[in-house]
Amino acid sequence: MPQRTGRRPGPTDTRDAIVAAARQAFASAGYAGTSLRAVARDAGVDPALVVHFFGSKAGLFTAAVGWPFDAQAEMRAAVADGPAAIGENLARMFLRHWEDEQDRSPLVAVLHVATGEPAGAQLMRAYLTEHLLAPLVAALDADQPELRAGLIAAQIIGLGLTRYVLAHEPLASAPVETVQAILAQAIQRIVDEPLPPV
């Protein structure tokens, strides 16, 4: 497709430029402080194009914090071996991404936005519930699968934050194999065991 002006790049480049501008804007100004108009200006495009590609600020945010990997596809693969392998598979999957600095920064950015304002928390909740955790809930073969999926998310988020963001020692410097074994065991117990009686 020919470019219509010297300034405006092709559709894929345009989309990428908008996402890059949005990522920077959300990170520096937060969710509330970022406008579609400002992102469009930073990306050198018309605001209507941002709406065309992403629909809304929420859609733009989802794209901006989109992992550099297909988390839902990986989640589906992680649960495909059956419930007995979920601890191992999920621990390996998430630690591989937390270990990779490029994958880690959007994970941290989303936690930053989620702790900064209700709209950010709402977006992350929707992402978790409707997107990332759905295959896990479907794969669990126990009572209260949605509650268990939330507890598993809490394990992964807590460990990621404490090891990689807070860098609390000696957890931060422990070999990844050690941490993976600990996380796998904690997840597998949530998958397999009765929830504690109240």
Added chain:
Amino acid sequence: MPQRTGRRPGPTDTRDAIVAAARQAFASAGYAGTSLRAVARDAGVDPALVVHFFGSKAGLFTAAVGWPFDAQAEMRAAVADGPAAIGENLARMFLRHWEDEQDRSPLVAVLHVATGEPAGAQLMRAYLTEHLLAPLVAALDADQPELRAGLIAAQIIGLGLTRYVLAHEPLASAPVETVQAILAQAIQRIVDEPLPPV
């Protein structure tokens, strides 16, 4: 002590006014975006007074995110009943504060700052290591007490974020007694059990 001017309140009031202004500034502008000068202006005091009370921006931050309760004293009390009661006692202590909206907002603010920039993460790490977790590490009667304390912190942070910040359902609406039983069991296992072999 008599007030020297009509405008400037006594030392305790002044300190409180600075902390209140700092809390608001860190919450809205983040760590990097907050200056001692701006906090002083918001509190209606001379910047030199802020330095006098808090030494530096880091010191001001620590005071600003100081819980409305003495977390270290509560931690000491929570571990005083011996290792077998740590799960129960810590789960009860932290959930009481997470449940209380006034206590929760500084907890969330500190996570927001910690995920926003390395200086924020460093401050929270120092707070955890040097202050909050020290009595827990001393009370643990097992190998690798520092690693176990970090894993316990990860449990508490992950559960707090997922239930109270992300408000992931049905975890967010589960009765606090249910969540307390789950958290107590997870913590007690980290206290008591061998770490998994790699």
